[in-house]
Amino acid sequence: MKANTLARLAGRALTRNKMRSFLTTLGVVIGVGAVIAMTAIGEGARVRVQQTFEAMGTNMLIVLPGSSASGGMQGGFGSQPTLTWDDLRSIQTELSTVRAAAAVLRASAVVQSEDQNWTTAIVGTTPEYFLIRTWGVAAGHGMTQEDVDSGAKVVLLGQTVVEKLFGARANPVGQVVRIKMVPYQVIGVLLKKGQSPMGSDYDDTAIVPVTTFQAKVQGGLTKFLAGAIFVSAVSPEATSRAQQQIAGLLRDRHRLGPGIDDDFSLRNLSEVASAQSQGTAVLTTLLASIAAVSLLVGGIGIMNIMLVSVTERTREIGIRMAVGGRPADILAQFVTEALALSVGGGLIGVGLGIGIAALLAREFHWPTIIRAGTILVSMGFSALVGIVFGLYPAQKASRLDPIEALRFE
Amino acid sequence: MDASSRRPGANALVELVDVSKIYRMGDVEVLALQEVSLTIAEGEFVAVMGPSGSGKSTLMNIIGCLDRPTSGRFRLAGREMGGLSRSALARVRNEMLGFVFQHFNLLPRTSALENVELPLVYAGLPARKRQARALNALARVGLGDRADHQPSQLSGGQQQRVAIARALVNEPRLIVADEPTGALDSRTSMEVMEIFQELGRSGVTILLVTHEPDIARCAARLLSMRDGRILSDQRQRPLPANPHGVPAGAIEARA
Numbered sequence: 131m132k133a134n135t136l137a138r139l140a141g142r143a144l145t146r147n148k149m150r151s152f153l154t155t156l157g158v159v160i161g162v163g164a165v166i167a168m169t170a171i172g173e174g175a176r177v178r179v180q181q182t183f184e185a186m187g188t189n190m191l192i193v194l195p196g197s198s199a200s201g202g203m204q205g206g207f208g209s210q211p212t213l214t215w216d217d218l219r220s221i222q223t224e225l226s227t228v229r230a231a232a233a234v235l236r237a238s239a240v241v242q243s244e245d246q247n248w249t250t251a252i253v254g255t256t257p258e259y260f261l262i263r264t265w266g267v268a269a270g271h272g273m274t275q276e277d278v279d280s281g282a283k284v285v286l287l288g289q290t291v292v293e294k295l296f297g298a299r300a301n302p303v304g305q306v307v308r309i310k311m312v313p314y315q316v317i318g319v320l321l322k323k324g325q326s327p328m329g330s331d332y333d334d335t336a337i338v339p340v341t342t343f344q345a346k347v348q349g350g351l352t353k354f355l356a357g358a359i360f361v362s363a364v365s366p367e368a369t370s371r372a373q374q375q376i377a378g379l380l381r382d383r384h385r386l387g388p389g390i391d392d393d394f395s396l397r398n399l400s401e402v403a404s405a406q407s408q409g410t411a412v413l414t415t416l417l418a419s420i421a422a423v424s425l426l427v428g429g430i431g432i433m434n435i436m437l438v439s440v441t442e443r444t445r446e447i448g449i450r451m452a453v454g455g456r457p458a459d460i461l462a463q464f465v466t467e468a469l470a471l472s473v474g475g476g477l478i479g480v481g482l483g484i485g486i487a488a489l490l491a492r493e494f495h496w497p498t499i500i501r502a503g504t505i506l507v508s509m510g511f512s513a514l515v516g517i518v519f520g521l522y523p524a525q526k527a528s529r530l531d532p533i534e535a536l537r538f539e
Numbered sequence: 540m541d542a543s544s545r546r547p548g549a550n551a552l553v554e555l556v557d558v559s560k561i562y563r564m565g566d567v568e569v570l571a572l573q574e575v576s577l578t579i580a581e582g583e584f585v586a587v588m589g590p591s592g593s594g595k596s597t598l599m600n601i602i603g604c605l606d607r608p609t610s611g612r613f614r615l616a617g618r619e620m621g622g623l624s625r626s627a628l629a630r631v632r633n634e635m636l637g638f639v640f641q642h643f644n645l646l647p648r649t650s651a652l653e654n655v656e657l658p659l660v661y662a663g664l665p666a667r668k669r670q671a672r673a674l675n676a677l678a679r680v681g682l683g684d685r686a687d688h689q690p691s692q693l694s695g696g697q698q699q700r701v702a703i704a705r706a707l708v709n710e711p712r713l714i715v716a717d718e719p720t721g722a723l724d725s726r727t728s729m730e731v732m733e734i735f736q737e738l739g740r741s742g743v744t745i746l747l748v749t750h751e752p753d754i755a756r757c758a759a760r761l762l763s764m765r766d767g768r769i770l771s772d773q774r775q776r777p778l779p780a781n782p783h784g785v786p787a788g789a790i791e792a793r794a
Contacts (some may be wrong), residue, residue, distance in 0.1 A: 135660060146648060449644050452605065453705065454633020454661035456626040532605050536644060 140466040154435040157428025158475030164421035165508045166483020172414025174497035183403035189363040196393030212393045213355040227372035232258035235357035242308040243295040254343020262362040270303035270318030281341040285314040288333035289322045429515035436523035448535025457528040468520020476512030553579035558611030571597040573767040584739040586755040589764035603715040604628045637706025641718035643698040645690040651701045652686040658709040676704040696727035716747045732780035
């Protein structure tokens with residue numbers, strides 16, 4: 131029999147019992163709907179996490195000075211300056227896996243405009259910092275090496291600081307702000323970066339050249355680098371190797387023999403990021419497999435109803451066989467019906483899933499992402515469910531003895 | 540053309556040689572047919588009579604390619620049917636045979652036209668050809684104006700005429716009718732028999748199973764069966780079925 135004849139036949143048989151057909155497909159509808167909605171939520175969460183970590187910086191490692199241990203008191207990391215400017219230069223120049231490294235010094239201070247003031251994190255650093263953090267300017271221009279070399283009194287402001295000092299949407303480029311009474315010219319406004327994975331505001335900061343920071347904010351040049359070194363590896367894959375190289379280099383430079391603890395600490399942020407991503411990926415898989423189980427249950431529902439249908443229509447099968455329907459024709463007829471049920475259910479389910487995802491996005495502002503691949507896979511899966519669970523009842527129908535079938539009451 | 544002018548044996552359509560059928564029901568073997576030999580020529584109108592359990596239904600099922608003999612040879616239109624698969628037998632039914640059953644066996648909630656089209660669906664005919672031929676077949680049984688009626692909207696006699704149209708639509712060599720009047724009153728029975736006689740006159744071979752003598756007398760050849768054997772094989776002058784009243788022959792047989 132031709133495909134269109136089969137399809138029409140199936141359509142007729144299923145519409146004859148609309149309520150039953152609908153209830154039969156419901157399992158697949160809910161299954162596919164759940165798959166679509168769940169993966170949309172999972173994928174949305176994964177991308178959100180990924181974006182958050184990307185905002186922090188790419189392939190990033192942070193080197194912090196070590197803890198000081200004096201008289202049994204353990205200060206936290208960074209309580210003792212152990213990193214030197216020479217360490218930084220070595221990291222910058224000697225390691226193959228390092229794309230860029232920058233000193234990052236921090237202090238909390240008040241920034242004043244003409245009529246407002248705001249306490250924020252003052253960061254002293256070099257132009258590499260913006261590369262490492264993939265952070266550009268929204269207005270004005272970025273920091274140059276010249277600014278660093280000359281110890282220029284220039285500042286780049288984060289969006290939050292701009293808002294507090296000049297009001298939203300203001301462009302303060304060219305204006306003067308004071309930090310610790312020293313006037314700085316605003317040369318640029320940074321792009322909005324949002325929240326860090328830990329919930330702090332990236333945009334609540336003012337960035338000055340590291341030399342200026344040492345001279346005017348921290349006070350006095352020191353041999354030690356009283357802050358952190360931010361490092362960007364050449365690629366995501368290279369970050370763990372970069373971590374090892376940096377550790378080796380620093381242990382070497384600090385002459386730490388075997389058995390002696392590191393006097394610095396290394397944080398691999400991409401590890402944290404990938405752990406987070408994996409976490410959400412596991413969540414997605416979990417949600418999807420729960421949904422797949424419900425799809426399976428839907429398939430069993432289809433098989434059940436198809437078996438009932440074959441029994442009910444024994445006489446019809448007998449008639450079809452008597453007038454020339456071959457076993458293969460009968461098989462095709464019932465498999466097509468099961469397939470129509472499952473694919474029809476799948477289509478409705480896709481609609482339902484998209485609807486649920488859209489609703490969650492609108493009502494709860496959950497990030498949801500629906501990929502074409504998910505839809506294709508779940509449609510394929512529901513077709514498979516139809517064939518697998520339709521085959522047994524169809525085979526049962528095709529193996530009926532026409533004489534027995536015609537006699538069936 | 541007159542059915543009686545045909546000479547049996549001239550052109551054998553059905554040939555059975557020593558056909559036996561044994562059903563196994565648990566440990567018990569039931570001999571439904573015992574070495575039956577039979578030849579039916581092209582164009583014959585044969586009635587088979589016998590009490591229930593005489594083997595007439597089994598004979599009909601074997602000739603109708605719905606069942607296979609346990610032993611013996613069965614040829615249909617010169618072709619050996621013995622070793623054919625279920626699929627091949629379905630083909631043969633589709634191309635060479637038409638069935639009429641006691642309980643009509645029409646698909647419910649399906650129009651007369653689509654019921655009649657059914658064999659052509661399996662023959663793989665395109666929709667337009669199917670429809671034209673099905674309408675033609677319905678017109679032949681006098682139901683050209685009921686094509687869109689469903690079985691539930693038709694009387695018993697009309698339903699059986701739809702079934703006859705379905706049996707006719709693929710232009711079969713042989714129509715096998717199993718008690719076609721068994722569920723009809725005597726008046727409607729005669730209407731249906733009139734159609735069978737009409738078909739017989741047009742050259743279609745008919746094998747009709749019945750247990751009503753009135754009906755059997757409409758055929759030109761009468762086989763009597765008992766205990767899986769053919770007891771007698773007689774040629775008779777068929778009595779014309781009269782759709783407008785009870786035929787004289789039927790009254791005679793009852794008396």
